[in-house]
Amino acid sequence: MSKKLLKIFMLVVFIASSVHVLHAESESKSLTVEGGTNNSGNQLKYTRFVNMYYMAANASTGWTIHSANIQPSNTWTLSTTLIRALGGGQADEGSSTAELFGAHIHGQISQDGGGDGTMPVFDVYGQHSGSLALEREKDKIIVGDSTTFALMENGTVVPDAYWKCYLQNTSAPAWTSGGGSISLPATGTTTPGNYIVEARSDSNNDKDKKTSILAYIKVNLTSTSTAICAKPNNTSISSALGLASSEFVKEIAVDTDPIGNEDKVVLGIKTLSPTQADKGSISKDSNTKWDYFALTESNSNLNPGGANRCWTITVEDDFSKETKLVFIKSVFSYLVTSSKTEKQDKALTYVIWKYLNLLQGKNIGIYDSGLSDYGYYSHVTGATRYGVPCFQPDAENILVSTILHEDVHANQSFALLSSASLGKLDYMATRLLGLVPEPPELPFIINPVWRPWADAESPAYRRESDSRNSSGIIHKSGYLENVVSWLTFFEWLRQ
Amino acid sequence: MLKKISIQLFIFLLLQTTPATDEKIISIGNLVINEADIIPSTSYTTKLAEKLSTADVSDSIKKKISEKVQYILKKNKLAFLANDIVYKNLKKKYYPELISSKDIDKAKQEMLVANKNKLERYRLLLQAIKYVEDSKKQDRISLAYDKFLKPNSICTYDFLERNYKNKKFKKFLEDQIKHINQGQTELHAAEISEITSKKLEVLLIQNYASDKKHITEHIELSELHQCNFKMNIIKSSIIREVESMGYKLHTEKYGSLRDVLWPPVEEYSKFISVHLNLQKNE
Numbered sequence: 001m002s003k004k005l006l007k008i009f010m011l012v013v014f015i016a017s018s019v020h021v022l023h024a025e026s027e028s029k030s031l032t033v034e035g036g037t038n039n040s041g042n043q044l045k046y047t048r049f050v051n052m053y054y055m056a057a058n059a060s061t062g063w064t065i066h067s068a069n070i071q072p073s074n075t076w077t078l079s080t081t082l083i084r085a086l087g088g089g090q091a092d093e094g095s096s097t098a099e100l101f102g103a104h105i106h107g108q109i110s111q112d113g114g115g116d117g118t119m120p121v122f123d124v125y126g127q128h129s130g131s132l133a134l135e136r137e138k139d140k141i142i143v144g145d146s147t148t149f150a151l152m153e154n155g156t157v158v159p160d161a162y163w164k165c166y167l168q169n170t171s172a173p174a175w176t177s178g179g180g181s182i183s184l185p186a187t188g189t190t191t192p193g194n195y196i197v198e199a200r201s202d203s204n205n206d207k208d209k210k211t212s213i214l215a216y217i218k219v220n221l222t223s224t225s226t227a228i229c230a231k232p233n234n235t236s237i238s239s240a241l242g243l244a245s246s247e248f249v250k251e252i253a254v255d256t257d258p259i260g261n262e263d264k265v266v267l268g269i270k271t272l273s274p275t276q277a278d279k280g281s282i283s284k285d286s287n288t289k290w291d292y293f294a295l296t297e298s299n300s301n302l303n304p305g306g307a308n309r310c311w312t313i314t315v316e317d318d319f320s321k322e323t324k325l326v327f328i329k330s331v332f333s334y335l336v337t338s339s340k341t342e343k344q345d346k347a348l349t350y351v352i353w354k355y356l357n358l359l360q361g362k363n364i365g366i367y368d369s370g371l372s373d374y375g376y377y378s379h380v381t382g383a384t385r386y387g388v389p390c391f392q393p394d395a396e397n398i399l400v401s402t403i404l405h406e407d408v409h410a411n412q413s414f415a416l417l418s419s420a421s422l423g424k425l426d427y428m429a430t431r432l433l434g435l436v437p438e439p440p441e442l443p444f445i446i447n448p449v450w451r452p453w454a455d456a457e458s459p460a461y462r463r464e465s466d467s468r469n470s471s472g473i474i475h476k477s478g479y480l481e482n483v484v485s486w487l488t489f490f491e492w493l494r495q
Numbered sequence: 496m497l498k499k500i501s502i503q504l505f506i507f508l509l510l511q512t513t514p515a516t517d518e519k520i521i522s523i524g525n526l527v528i529n530e531a532d533i534i535p536s537t538s539y540t541t542k543l544a545e546k547l548s549t550a551d552v553s554d555s556i557k558k559k560i561s562e563k564v565q566y567i568l569k570k571n572k573l574a575f576l577a578n579d580i581v582y583k584n585l586k587k588k589y590y591p592e593l594i595s596s597k598d599i600d601k602a603k604q605e606m607l608v609a610n611k612n613k614l615e616r617y618r619l620l621l622q623a624i625k626y627v628e629d630s631k632k633q634d635r636i637s638l639a640y641d642k643f644l645k646p647n648s649i650c651t652y653d654f655l656e657r658n659y660k661n662k663k664f665k666k667f668l669e670d671q672i673k674h675i676n677q678g679q680t681e682l683h684a685a686e687i688s689e690i691t692s693k694k695l696e697v698l699l700i701q702n703y704a705s706d707k708k709h710i711t712e713h714i715e716l717s718e719l720h721q722c723n724f725k726m727n728i729i730k731s732s733i734i735r736e737v738e739s740m741g742y743k744l745h746t747e748k749y750g751s752l753r754d755v756l757w758p759p760v761e762e763y764s765k766f767i768s769v770h771l772n773l774q775k776n777e
Contacts, residue, residue: 380761381723413692414729415582421760422571428764429568432771433542440650441657442664449575455685462609468648478651484616485654491613494685495667 057085057105066115068107078105082113132158134199134210140264142320143192143218150181151199151210157181164198167191168213177203185216192218192257218257219265219320223250227310227327229334230297237353241335241346248294250326252315255288262287270316270323274306280328282315290315292326299354302397302472304330309394332396344369344391348399355400358470362403363410367391375402377409379417384410397472398479401464404471408460416456423453440482440489454493461487519745520573521755523580523737533572535565543771550773560770567763570749574758581733581756584740586691589698593691602686606679614675619643620650621668624659699732700725730757 059065059082068085070078078087085105108115131153138147151161158180165184166172185195195216200209229247232238254262267290272279280295292315297304305311309330316323329337331354335347344367352359365375365384377384384406390399409417426449430436436443464483468474473483518530535543543564547557586593623643627635636659640652658664704710710728717724734752742752749755 378761380726380757382717382725383722411693413689414696414726415578415692416689418757419575419578422575422758425760425764425767426568426571429564429767429771430539432767433539433546435538435542437657440654442661444661444663449572451685452575455689462612466608466612474648477648480648481651481654484648485650488616488620488650488654491671492664492667494683 055087055105057107059083059109063109063111064113066108066110066113068105070105080107132201132208132210134197134212136197136212136214139213140215140217140261143190143216146183146185146187147214148181149184149197149199149212149214151201152180153201158201161199161201162203164196165214166196168194168196172196172198175200175203184214189216192216194258215258215261217261217264217320219261219317219322220255220257221252221267221315221317221322221324222255223252223324223326225327227329227334228292228294230304230311230328230331231294232331232350232354233296233298234353237350240353241331241350242340243331247334250292250294251285252290252292252324252326253288254290254317264319265290266318267315268318269313271312271314273312276301276311280313294328297331302470303475304396305333307394307475309333309396329393330396332399333393336391336395337393347391347396348386351396351400351403355471358400358467359403362407364403365406374398375406377406377417379409379412379414379421382410394476397476400471401467401473401479401483404463404467405460408463409456412456412459416452419452420456421453423450426450427453440485442489442492446493446495450493454490458487458490458494461490520749521577521745521752522741522743523577524584524740524742526580528573528576528580530569532576533569535568535572539568540565546771546773552773563766564771567758567767570755570758571760571763573749573755577755581737581740582692582695585695585699585733585736588736589695590691592698593694594687598690598694599682599687602682602690603680606682606686610675610679614672615647616649617668617672617675619647620655621665621672623649623655624665624668627655627659696729699736700728703728703732703735 055070057065057068064082065080065085068078068080070085070087078085080086085107087105110116133152134149135152136147136149141147149163150157152158161178161180161182162175163178163182163184164172164175165186184197193216195214197212197214198209199212200206202208228250229243231248232241232243252267254265254267256262256265265287267282267284269279269282269292272295276295276298278295278298280293282290282292285291292313295311295313305328310333311328313326313328314323315326331350332347335343335350340346348364348367352364363377363384365377365386367390368376368385368387371385371387372389373387374389375384375386386399386402386406389395390402392398412420426447427436427439430447431438436445461483464471464473465480465487468480473480520528520530520533522528543561547561550557552560620643623639626639626643630638632638636656637652639659640655644650644655645652700714704714714725714728730753733756737752737756744752744755750758
């Protein structure tokens with residue numbers, strides 16, 4: 001910090017007992033000395049303490065000061081006794097040039113109390129003009145960040161200071177000089193912990209040293225990576241599905257290095273993908289444990305969690321900006337990937353409840369682990385079964401669509417279904433012989449035996465296609481196109 | 496050379512096992528189904544021989560597979576024809592009770608809705624096919640698919656790629672569009688058939704259970720637990736009706752009347768997929 005202007009500061013009474021001699025040598029500067037040869041070997045020296053400067057001229061034994069002046073008179077004050085002329089002033093922190101004082105003390109001195117003699121001896125004194133304080137902007141910061149420390153004197157930052165900043169329980173480094181206000185820890189510091197910050201104004205003396213501790217914090221957010229379940233918007237269905245309240249909650253553990261700073265952590269929901277109005281909520285259970293409570297899956301959301309049927313929440317600590325991802329599976333997806341017993345039956349129960357308006361009054365079948373196709377209605381047994389592909393994590397809409405499809409068959413006549421199964425068998429044999437292509441590629445020849453198969457399947461595929469919006473298969477790219485391709489295939493066979 | 500001889504030998508064996516074509520199988524009322532009516536076509540037989548000729552199995556196994564497949568195909572066709580005769584007779588017998596203007600009107604309404612969707616789908620398919628035909632671009636199929644079919648989920652890309660060259664399909668689309676645009680009002684024969692079949696089966700159950708209260712109650716229960724009771728009642732009722740029509744099985748090689756009408760399709764389906772899918776695991 002430079003100092004150009006020197007502002008007049010008070011210095012009225014000098015009491016020897018209150019004077020502390022401070023680093024006079026290190027701050028010595030040569031100034032113009034008024035006087036004769038008696039004083040040519042004595043440089044005028046001054047003492048700087050914080051932003052106060054002092055200079056004094058002492059008469060040698062047997063001599064008394066007759067008169068004394070200090071110049072420039074408007075920036076310094078001077079008091080004299082018979083043996084001492086003491087001047088003091090204060091550097092202006094707003095100054096812009098180096099601390100060179102154009103000031104000098106001169107006067108008359110004599111052994112008899114009269115004048116003529118030149119002041120013979122110059123001593124330098126320092127004085128505490130106030131108490132030091134080490135102030136800081138923040139007491140806890142995150143790794144990578146820094147905060148400002150300032151060595152203060154009477155509410156003012158000292159112009160120069162000496163600093164140390166080191167990790168607690170490690171060796172202290174040497175002092176480094178710097179301004180009265182600096183940012184710590186140094187850029188590039190990566191090790192978290194409690195840092196000792198020391199400051200003093202004297203390059204050689206710890207007498208005015210001030211110490212502070214800075215917590216340089218690394219926040220760790222941990223939780224298991226397993227997804228939780230979105231909440232159905234009805235508690236009774238949750239109970240029917242065997243979903244415990246704990247399955248809707250994700251615990252996030254908080255710890256900090258150094259420990260004990262967990263109270264600084266404030267978690268919030270930063271992002272939700274895919275977006276929806278309800279993001280769930282997050283609340284503090286204790287300093288070291290937060291809970292995220294799952295969002296609710298609306299009944300009208302036929303594409304819950306998007307293509308992957310899983311929402312991703314980014315939880316962020318407002319203090320450290322540390323983040324943690326929380327995954328929330330759609331209810332259907334959660335159920336079919338859970339370890340629950342009869343999980344497919346529960347998933348089926350859920351879609352029947354969720355798509356009540358669409359499925360009410362429809363024939364409902366059962367899950368068949370041995371069925372690799374989507375669904376099957378047997379006109380022989382009257383049983384409807386839904387296969388493994390309907391119970392994949394992203395197959396909620398497909399299951400609904402398959403229920404609609406098989407319901408068409410369940411309401412078809414025995415006659416049609418009997419002949420349809422014959423037709424299908426014949427087509428399959430024909431295909432295996434290589435006479436017709438793999439459906440839904442269209443065959444060039446059409447055997448009337450196949451028509452009942454097409455008569456039975458056309459309305460079933462048509463219902464799937466027509467219900468694309470209400471079943472949600474419009475969100476299942478690939479499946480819908482396949483359904484409509486098959487519909488065209490069967491319409492082709494019916495001609 | 497060896498392969499050629501093997502095929503010739505196999506066709507010879509097949510011909511040796513082909514039965515006489517004028518043999519009667521079953522008579523229902525005054526209608527007869529003969530062996531000639533159900534025998535697989537030459538193309539089936541030839542293809543079957545080709546398929547088996549490349550299979551790495553013994554000739555005796557090949558012969559058994561061939562015989563079984565042909566038997567299945569014949570039984571299949573037999574069941575198809577027999578059911579057709581039986582249902583036609585029954586619908587003729589009960590016709591006034593099987594059809595009503597209300598049913599027809601309802602079916603027509605459904606058809607009109609279906610036609611609307613169908614028209615749009617066929618129109619876009621036709622546009623896509625014409626685009627592919629007219630374009631000289633290398634990626635014309637992809638362009639056509641993205642432009643006409645993908646936005647409305649009309650079909651898969653593969654469907655277009657595999658079928659756009661089918662001239663019959665293009666003509667089918669044109670004819671259908673024209674037919675619908677002309678204001679198609681008549682129902683598809685299959686739809687009328689289905690309306691009557693469903694009513695017939697309800698009638699058959701009612702007739703069968705008219706003096707058996709426990710059957711009616713059991714049918715209601717069977718709807719809940721999805722057992723095959725209702726189907727068995729329909730079958731039994733049909734058997735009773737066929738008996739009243741008068742029938743005669745002229746051979747036992749296709750089983751009883753019940754076996755003729757309702758062959759074990761699932762079992763056959765499994766056999767065919769296992770034994771004919773010799774060169775390609777699915």
